[in-house]
Amino acid sequence: MPVRVLLVDDEPLVRAGLRAVLEAQPDIEVVGEAADGAAVIPLVRQVRPDVVAMDVRMPLLDGIEATRALLRTVADPPRILVVTTFENDEYVYEALRAGADGFLLKRARPAEIVHAVRLIAEGESLLFPASVRQLAAEYGDGGGNRAARALLERARLTEREGEVLRLMARGLSNAEIAARLVVGTETVKSHVSAVLAKLGARDRTQAVITAYESGFVAPG
Amino acid sequence: MPVRVLLVDDEPLVRAGLRAVLEAQPDIEVVGEAADGAAVIPLVRQVRPDVVAMDVRMPLLDGIEATRALLRTVADPPRILVVTTFENDEYVYEALRAGADGFLLKRARPAEIVHAVRLIAEGESLLFPASVRQLAAEYGDGGGNRAARALLERARLTEREGEVLRLMARGLSNAEIAARLVVGTETVKSHVSAVLAKLGARDRTQAVITAYESGFVAPG
DNA sequence: CCCGGCCTCCCCCGCACGGGGGAGCAGGTC
DNA sequence: GACCTGCTCCCCCGTGCGGGGGAGGCCGGG
Numbered sequence: 001m002p003v004r005v006l007l008v009d010d011e012p013l014v015r016a017g018l019r020a021v022l023e024a025q026p027d028i029e030v031v032g033e034a035a036d037g038a039a040v041i042p043l044v045r046q047v048r049p050d051v052v053a054m055d056v057r058m059p060l061l062d063g064i065e066a067t068r069a070l071l072r073t074v075a076d077p078p079r080i081l082v083v084t085t086f087e088n089d090e091y092v093y094e095a096l097r098a099g100a101d102g103f104l105l106k107r108a109r110p111a112e113i114v115h116a117v118r119l120i121a122e123g124e125s126l127l128f129p130a131s132v133r134q135l136a137a138e139y140g141d142g143g144g145n146r147a148a149r150a151l152l153e154r155a156r157l158t159e160r161e162g163e164v165l166r167l168m169a170r171g172l173s174n175a176e177i178a179a180r181l182v183v184g185t186e187t188v189k190s191h192v193s194a195v196l197a198k199l200g201a202r203d204r205t206q207a208v209i210t211a212y213e214s215g216f217v218a219p220g
Numbered sequence: 221m222p223v224r225v226l227l228v229d230d231e232p233l234v235r236a237g238l239r240a241v242l243e244a245q246p247d248i249e250v251v252g253e254a255a256d257g258a259a260v261i262p263l264v265r266q267v268r269p270d271v272v273a274m275d276v277r278m279p280l281l282d283g284i285e286a287t288r289a290l291l292r293t294v295a296d297p298p299r300i301l302v303v304t305t306f307e308n309d310e311y312v313y314e315a316l317r318a319g320a321d322g323f324l325l326k327r328a329r330p331a332e333i334v335h336a337v338r339l340i341a342e343g344e345s346l347l348f349p350a351s352v353r354q355l356a357a358e359y360g361d362g363g364g365n366r367a368a369r370a371l372l373e374r375a376r377l378t379e380r381e382g383e384v385l386r387l388m389a390r391g392l393s394n395a396e397i398a399a400r401l402v403v404g405t406e407t408v409k410s411h412v413s414a415v416l417a418k419l420g421a422r423d424r425t426q427a428v429i430t431a432y433e434s435g436f437v438a439p440g
Numbered sequence: 441c442c443c444g445g446c447c448t449c450c451c452c453c454g455c456a457c458g459g460g461g462g463a464g465c466a467g468g469t470c
Numbered sequence: 471g472a473c474c475t476g477c478t479c480c481c482c483c484g485t486g487c488g489g490g491g492g493a494g495g496c497c498g499g500g
Contacts, residue, residue: 013326013333017237106233113233158446171426174487186449193488203456203488205425206391212432378476394457406479413458423458423486 002029003121006049008066009083010035010058014106018053018083021110026216028117037061041069049078050121054100056084067098081120157198162216164191165199169208169217222249223341226269228286229303230255230278234326238273238303241330248337257281261289269298270341274320276304283320291319301340377418382436384411385419389428389437 005022007015007030015033022028031047034040037054038061044052052070056063063082071077082103104116157165167177174192178185192204201207211217225242227235227250235253242248251267254260257274258281264272272290276283283302291297300320324336377385387397394412398405412424421427431437 011326012330013237013241014233015237016240016330017233017235020236020240021233106231110232110236160447168425169429171422171429173423183447184449186451187447189488190448193490196488202391203393205388205428208425208428209389209391380477403477404479406481407477409458410478413460416458 002027003051003117004029004031004047004049005117006030006032006034006040006043006047006052006078008034008037008040008052008058008063009055011055014055014083018113021113022117024110025114028114037063037066037069040066041073044070044074044078051081051117052078053081053083053104053117056082063100064098067100071099079120081116157195161191161195161198164188165195165207165211166217168192168195168204169211222247223271223337224249224251224267224269225337226250226252226254226260226263226267226272226298228254228257228260228272228278228283229275231275234275234303238333241333242337244330245334248334257283257286257289260286261293264290264294264298271301271337272298273301273303273324273337276302287320299340301336377415381411381415381418384408385415385427385431386437388412388415388424389431 005028007018009015009018012035015035019030019033022030031049032043034043036058040052040054040061054063054066058066061069067080067082070080080100082100083106084103101120102116104113163181164177167180172180174185174188177192178188181188192207195201195207196203199207199210201210225248227238229235229238232255235255239250239253242250251269252263254263256278260272260274260281274283274286278286281289287300287302290300301322301324302320303324303326321340322336324333383401384397387400392400394405394408397412398408401408412427415421415427416423419427419430421430
């Protein structure tokens with residue numbers, strides 16, 4: 001169900017950045033990384049991404065050639081989001097002509113990047129960065145607690161249950177949570193049980209792990 | 221005690237990448253970010269970083285001018301690590317002449333980046349990328365479980381205790397851990413108790429939280 | 441109006457968890 | 471030899487945790 005993304009860029013730093021930005025979203029999953037265009041095709045066959053975030057300028061095989069090769073040789077190819085540093089990069093237009101579905105500037109804000117991936121995954125095209133900014137502006141916040149809200153919605157946690165999960169993820173016992181929320185411990189137990197059931201967790205430790213893994217709470 | 225790092229780069233993606241790579245280390249802390257050279261000086265005064273990781277090519281005020289300004293106007297200035305895309309960038313040598321302490325290629329592997337920051341923080345200089353690679357080669361692995369080792373050393377967890385903590389952080393019960401490690405449940409309980417004591421955790425949930433917060437295990 | 445969701449609280453019950461001991465054994469160090 | 475550390479396993483014991491029920495009050499929508 002989550003959007004599966006493959007990152008292709010020769011700079012590990014850019015890959016790490018994209019990964020950090022995208023993995024913070026519970027509905028986006030980074031399923032692989034490649035450092036150059038040549039490695040893309042076998043990797044796509046293997047991990048079957050929905051979206052490939054591809055740099056244009058790469059050694060061995062650049063983004064344009066990789067895009068062409070991908071669309072030519074892979075059945076049911078993923079959608080391709082071209083990533084570039086420069087606003088007016090003739091390479092980008094080459095890539096788009098080769099079949100890429102949109103492009104994204106590396107200096108885009110995280111919320112824009114996330115939005116671009118989601119849109120591309122949904123079949124939309126992003127041919128002009130202006131449209132990216134415009135659409136991303138709808139979100140307003142920097143993506144801070146969007147992940148949290150998404151988890152609430154996906155697991156259909158109620159507000160109270162989300163509150164309890166957050167306190168669990170800070171290491172509080174049921175009694176401490178009860179004191180904090182000014183309710184009885186039995187009430188907390190009810191909420192905790194509901195959280196465990198909805199998250200498919202066996203105990204509070206597993207629930208907290210899920211909270212971290214989903215980005216519902218973030219380390220640091 | 222941790223190395224305090226300020227990130228200066230016009231691309232949010234690169235900042236996010238550096239942050240992801242550096243924050244994974246328990247002894248490195250990213251204390252701030254700036255998008256251009258003009259914002260650096262007040263920020264340095266405010267957050268007092270040990271190291272500034274600075275892009276050379278930036279709008280408004282580039283890395284060279286920012287370096288000069290920093291060394292000229294700030295008392296007890298931080299050490300400056302210049303970050304660049306290109307191997308032979310005359311701007312870099314300008315920056316080094318301006319007083320920067322070393323430079324780093326953006327395409328460096330995470331382990332190299334981390335190592336560069338540590339060395340710079342210790343007062344070493346990194347003037348040639350070859351030396352970076354050479355020194356980084358000592359580490360061997362890609363930086364993957366270095367954070368884990370650091371936690372082991374800091375909390376003085378034994379190897380076995382670290383193994384148990386890792387399994388706890390995957391949601392396993394004592395019995396499941398015992399089965400996995402092919403030992404008795406009583407043995408696991410001993411290790412778990414030792415882990416809790418050394419981490420200052422009251423229960424396994426708090427221990428797992430510490431594991432996530434310290435980077436001993438990473439989400440995703 | 442009544443239904444359903446949410447929050448609140450209650451009961452009983454079993455067990456895994458964690459604390460506090462102790463102990464044997466291998467591997468090193470002094 | 472004595473000594474320490476790490477790994478292994480054992481005992482007892484209290485309790486916090488989680489499962490399975492049930493129940494009342496509140497509110498908003500059909």
